[in-house]
Amino acid sequence: MRKLRIKLEGTIMARRWAINGRFLSQPTTGVQRYARETVRALDCWIAEQTLLARGLEVELLVPPGAESLELKAIEIRQVGRLGGHAWEQVALAARPKGTGLLSLCNTGPIAARKQIVCIHDANVWNAPQSYSLAFRGLYRVLLPAVGRAAWSVSTVSSYSLEEMIRHKIAPAGRLFLAPNGHEHALRWKPEHSAETRLAASRDTIVMIGSAAPHKNAGFILDMADRLGRAGLRIAIVGMSDPRVFRSGRSRAEAANVHWLGRIPDSQLAALLRDSMCLAFPSLTEGFGLPALEAMAIGCPVVVSDRASLPEICGGAALFAPPDNPDAWFDSFMRLHGSPDLRLEMIGKGRARASRFSWRRTALRYLEAMAAADGVRAAAGRELELT
Known part of the structure; x- marks a missing residue:
């Protein structure tokens, strides 16, 4: 395959991504904390214009009634009139063509192919007694549907990655690790x-x-x-x-x-x-x-x-x-x-x-987003498009 090298000092075609901001309308548990801190760390990388953020335009799309999040480089925009799963499946699916989607809280629109989704665990299979029948039934259908349709699937530990494979939530070749960080607790x-x-x-x-x-x-x-x-x-x-x-x-x-x-x-x-x-x-x-x-x-x-x-x-x-x-x-x-x-x-x-860092986790997402765009960091100060 022919490869085209573009110097970073030159013009780079804009890469557009959206972040699923449904988490800002939910109570904050560990999953929502993960999304908040990962987005904050992504925002810092983008504001610093690190290599993988060059030419990257990112919006945080939120449903009506969502909380705010203080960010420097990522714009927040309310879309749609619905809430919950309906907002995810309808409003997010209607984002501009070619825009990638980052979903950090287990679910996202099934119709989105250029999507990176974080599925944190397989607890609806491993601990069914902890969930209502309706919740368990929905997630046992929704998680594999999203996981198999997405461009790639992240999860937070090697244990969870093995569970994703065991329960056939996502193909092994499209899974990667993006753990939680610790820095928020120091604040x-x-x-x-x-x-x-x-x-x-x-x-x-x-x-x-x-x-x-x-x-x-x-x-x-x-x-x-x-x-x-x-x-x-x-x-x-x-x-x-x-x-x-x-x-x-x-x-x-x-x-x-x-x-x-x-x-x-x-x-x-x-x-x-x-x-x-x-x-x-x-x-x-x-x-x-x-x-x-x-x-x-x-x-x-x-x-x-x-x-x-x-x-x-x-x-x-x-x-x-x-x-x-x-x-x-x-x-x-x-x-x-x-x-x-x-x-x-x-x-x-x-x-x-100290070994678990939101900054490193956000960098993993930048790498995955670049790969989904057909862009990867090359030797020196260049990008390689394939």
């Missing part, structure tokens, strides 16, 4: 509320998530009395969305359990900083962002030894099987009884978290 300014100040202590185990069964929160709550007798407390952050999740159990009534609900990032940072550790006993995770956030802030983590968590946490966490309460209790007591171990885990955690 959180720790600030206690009266409730988090009361809950935080060197005797406190923090849990973040929902009552979805695969989060396995009930496993730790069942240990509340035993932990209380050892002088330990539990602080629970977050809640489930009843439209998606089915609750795994009712709230524990133990005196050493603090239910904090949803709290701002600043309060979460203060709670993690001033508590003994984060407990993350999930049965399955596509990535496990709360563990990375805790490590970045300087909070030791005790995590499940399943799914993506060993891959993400490496040697910077204490691991325990999510069905072995004695192993979890022993890990908690080791941290509680050894300030030196706690300091060691904080240092390891911060070093591990």
Whole structure:
């Protein structure tokens, strides 16, 4: 195939892409956090006019009622009158011909062929008990339809990539890794509320998530009395969305359990900083962002030894099987009884978290977008068009 080289100093034909901004109309969970931070990092690369951003024009397309996002180089534009999946399948599908589409939150228009979509996990197959019948049924049809139609599919861990292949969500040759980053947690300014100040202590185990069964929160709550007798407390952050999740159990009534609900990032940072550790006993995770956030802030983590968590946490966490309460209790007591171990885990955690960068993840998307356009970086200061 003949190759045409174009010097960067010369004129480069504009490459047009749109970003699926539906996430700005949704509550912020780990998936929406991923989209926000990836778009921010992309915006920085484009504003800096890095090699792969030369000639790249990007719009963030949002539905009615979407929140704003402060960006420097990416324009935000509202399109359509619908919301939800209908907005994705109709308004985004009607974008100008030839415009690529980046969808970062599992779904996108099935009709879009020049689309890069991030599918974070296969939990509707691996943890069906955590989702309503309607949600599970829709996503078991929608995810493979989008994954097979898209130009390429990203996911957040090697574990998730293997699950994409196992469940035939996307062909192996079109999958690539684009993990979560940690930098956003460093921007959180720790600030206690009266409730988090009361809950935080060197005797406190923090849990973040929902009552979805695969989060396995009930496993730790069942240990509340035993932990209380050892002088330990539990602080629970977050809640489930009843439209998606089915609750795994009712709230524990133990005196050493603090239910904090949803709290701002600043309060979460203060709670993690001033508590003994984060407990993350999930049965399955596509990535496990709360563990990375805790490590970045300087909070030791005790995590499940399943799914993506060993891959993400490496040697910077204490691991325990999510069905072995004695192993979890022993890990908690080791941290509680050894300030030196706690300091060691904080240092390891911060070093591990620094390996995951939104900047590097955004660069992976720039590379994928360039490849979809038939453009790749060549040696020196040139682009190669094929």
